[in-house]
Amino acid sequence: MYLTFRMILALHITGIVIMAGTTMIDYLNFTTFWQFADAGDNRAFGLIPLMARFGTFVRTGAITIILTGIAMFVLDKGAVWTQPLFKLKTLLVIALILNGVFIGNRQGHKLRETVMAHAAEFLEYTTTIRESMSQFYPVQLTLFFPDHFNQYDPVQFIRN
Numbered sequence: 001m002y003l004t005f006r007m008i009l010a011l012h013i014t015g016i017v018i019m020a021g022t023t024m025i026d027y028l029n030f031t032t033f034w035q036f037a038d039a040g041d042n043r044a045f046g047l048i049p050l051m052a053r054f055g056t057f058v059r060t061g062a063i064t065i066i067l068t069g070i071a072m073f074v075l076d077k078g079a080v081w082t083q084p085l086f087k088l089k090t091l092l093v094i095a096l097i098l099n100g101v102f103i104g105n106r107q108g109h110k111l112r113e114t115v116m117a118h119a120a121e122f123l124e125y126t127t128t129i130r131e132s133m134s135q136f137y138p139v140q141l142t143l144f145f146p147d148h149f150n151q152y153d154p155v156q157f158i159r160n
Contacts (some may be wrong), residue, residue, distance in 0.1 A: 026051065055108065
């Protein structure tokens with residue numbers, strides 16, 4: 001039983017690393033895309049297909065986190081539910097998923113569709129999407145790493 005729990009815990013941590021790491025990489029690509037776009041560099045268009053692939057990794061990480069979390073909860077017979085930190089972690093995971101589904105995923109699709117539909121003049125069509133996504137990533141990363149971001153700017157934290 002102990003070995004099973006440890007293996008599930010290792011998978012759980014792997015899911016967290018996949019989801020958080022992919023979100024960080026996606027955020028860096030997002031900022032690079034806008035740096036290229038603002039400079040009029042056509043390399044921005046080359047990042048669009050790459051950015052579209054990150055969702056699969058984030059969803060895989062989220063599913064892994066949820067399934068292994070449920071498995072550990074069942075193996076523990078729900079004893080962990082008495083700990084306030086566990087309840088907080090559960091709320092953070094729910095917030096991550098909702099933020100990702102309702103803001104990140106939708107805005108990411110809108111951005112990619114708008115850029116492809118209005119290739120030459122996409123900047124004027126994507127202002128609100130850019131603002132929304134510029135708020136999405138710091139929120140998402142703060143939910144992953146709440147202790148690290150209360151004093152730091154997320155972009156500086158990632159680049160350092």
